Amino acid sequence: MQVPQSTTGLTAHLLGRPGTGRHDASAPVARPASHTTSPVTSYATPHAHDTRVAPAVCLSAPAPTPSGAAPVRPSVRAENPLEWALLRLGLAPLPLLDGYWGMATSRALLTAIDLGVFDALAGDPLTCEELATRLGTDPLGTRVLLGALCGMRYLRCSGRRYRTTRTVRRWLADGALVDLRDSVLFFDDLWGELSDLTALVRSGETRNLHLDGRGPEFWRHYLRGLAAFVPLVSGEVARKVALPSGARTLLDVGGGHGMYAAAFLRRHGALTATVLDLPEACAVGRECIAEVGLADRFTWREADARTADWGGPYDAVLLFNLVHNLSWDENADAFRRAYDALAPGGTVAVLDSEYEGEGGGISLTAGLNEMLFYLTTGTRVYPEATIRDWMAGSGLRGIRTRHLASMPQMALITATRPRA
Numbered sequence: 001m002q003v004p005q006s007t008t009g010l011t012a013h014l015l016g017r018p019g020t021g022r023h024d025a026s027a028p029v030a031r032p033a034s035h036t037t038s039p040v041t042s043y044a045t046p047h048a049h050d051t052r053v054a055p056a057v058c059l060s061a062p063a064p065t066p067s068g069a070a071p072v073r074p075s076v077r078a079e080n081p082l083e084w085a086l087l088r089l090g091l092a093p094l095p096l097l098d099g100y101w102g103m104a105t106s107r108a109l110l111t112a113i114d115l116g117v118f119d120a121l122a123g124d125p126l127t128c129e130e131l132a133t134r135l136g137t138d139p140l141g142t143r144v145l146l147g148a149l150c151g152m153r154y155l156r157c158s159g160r161r162y163r164t165t166r167t168v169r170r171w172l173a174d175g176a177l178v179d180l181r182d183s184v185l186f187f188d189d190l191w192g193e194l195s196d197l198t199a200l201v202r203s204g205e206t207r208n209l210h211l212d213g214r215g216p217e218f219w220r221h222y223l224r225g226l227a228a229f230v231p232l233v234s235g236e237v238a239r240k241v242a243l244p245s246g247a248r249t250l251l252d253v254g255g256g257h258g259m260y261a262a263a264f265l266r267r268h269g270a271l272t273a274t275v276l277d278l279p280e281a282c283a284v285g286r287e288c289i290a291e292v293g294l295a296d297r298f299t300w301r302e303a304d305a306r307t308a309d310w311g312g313p314y315d316a317v318l319l320f321n322l323v324h325n326l327s328w329d330e331n332a333d334a335f336r337r338a339y340d341a342l343a344p345g346g347t348v349a350v351l352d353s354e355y356e357g358e359g360g361g362i363s364l365t366a367g368l369n370e371m372l373f374y375l376t377t378g379t380r381v382y383p384e385a386t387i388r389d390w391m392a393g394s395g396l397r398g399i400r401t402r403h404l405a406s407m408p409q410m411a412l413i414t415a416t417r418p419r420a
């Protein structure tokens with residue numbers, strides 16, 4: 001696992017030495033800079049990876065088992081033996097890193113994408129002043145932001161000109177390996193919700209962002225953000241879910257962007273898909289599916305899955321990253337609906353965070369994801385055993401859990417409706 005190289009780090013902070021990042025703080029700006037360059041500690045975050053593995057932190061649930069191997073775990077990285085020793089001895093000021101640097105690096109990245117910094121620097125390198133003119137931003141504010149982005153290794157500065165690094169070109173640019181711009185902008189949409197965590201935990205009040213009238217931008221960032229990395233995993237998912245031979249109909253409940261259903265359609269030539277989702281989600285999904293040229297094999301049903309008639313019979317029903325958005329009772333009911341909607345011999349498949357339940361350890365990824373689900377929908381991640389109970393309780397049989405090499409922290413649970 002490769003992480004960005006940094007020339008400043010924990011040692012600089014602990015020893016009070018100035019950072020030595022390549023950001024050119026001495027270059028003139030329109031107003032005198034009152035700040036000093038701060039040392040930046042590296043976080044080993046998903047953006048730096050070369051491997052084609054889905055990002056670990058997203059609303060759609062990736063959460064490693066306490067015993068399983070997480071594909072990534074954001075953490076402070078020691079850059080020299082002294083830092084390593086300080087970390088090992090527990091002398092690194094971790095609360096400062098978690099409380100300040102985590103927040104600050106997130107904000108700098110979100111603002112950069114929001115303002116179009118990376119897009120503007122996709123071509124020739126620009127000076128701070130040229131960039132500020134192009135973006136219509138304040139030169140000093142722009143300089144400060146560029147400094148943070150250099151420290152984070154999203155940008156590099158030489159000869160007073162700023163250019164993007166490989167991290168940006170791979171993950172945040174047109175033609176990227178996986179374009180995560182919408183995913184990251186979705187975290188910007190959640191910024192306010194995160195600020196409310198204290199109040200929500202104190203009061204137990206919950207909200208469901210799916211149902212409180214968010215606008216099209218929110219839905220676009222949310223579902224396109226999830227769709228971005230589906231191609232990394234959907235081939236394996238479609239391969240591992242066995243459909244009845246000659247399968248022709250698939251229902252994707254909470255299918256949103258439709259990209260998982262699309263993977264099944266590519267694998268099974270006679271298959272058509274119906275996506276049952278909320279109207280705002282279907283609007284984005286229609287766009288995504290039109291872009292991949294499968295619109296004529298899709299039908300969209302705009303409805304609340306908790307109350308709608310699911311129709312049928314279908315040869316397959318997908319419940320992908322929906323279970324963690326529903327309450328306990330709603331899930332028990334959803335599996336009864338899935339059973340009723342399936343043709344005899346049909347397959348139901350669930351894809352969701354793998355979670356062993358309370359009583360064991362919990363990974364950072366699983367803990368943060370569950371906190372996010374609570375914030376955004378008032379729900380949680382359900383243990384695999386609970387999902388299997390819901391399946392069995394609805395009459396489904398042949399329940400089987402599969403693991404995904406391309407997304408190790410997810411559980412793929414399949415079952416069939418008996419023929420007789």
Ligand SMILES: C[S@@+](CC[C@H](N)C(=O)[O-])C[C@H]1O[C@@H](n2cnc3c(N)ncnc32)[C@H](O)[C@@H]1O
Binds near residue numbers: 255
């Ligand atoms: C986390 S996204 C998952 C999208 C896609 N299935 C995936 O795995 O990437 C959850 C989806 O469930 C949909 N959803 C949530 N509550 C719903 C409800 N009550 N009825 C229908 N769809 C719902 C959302 O609109 C969203 O598209």
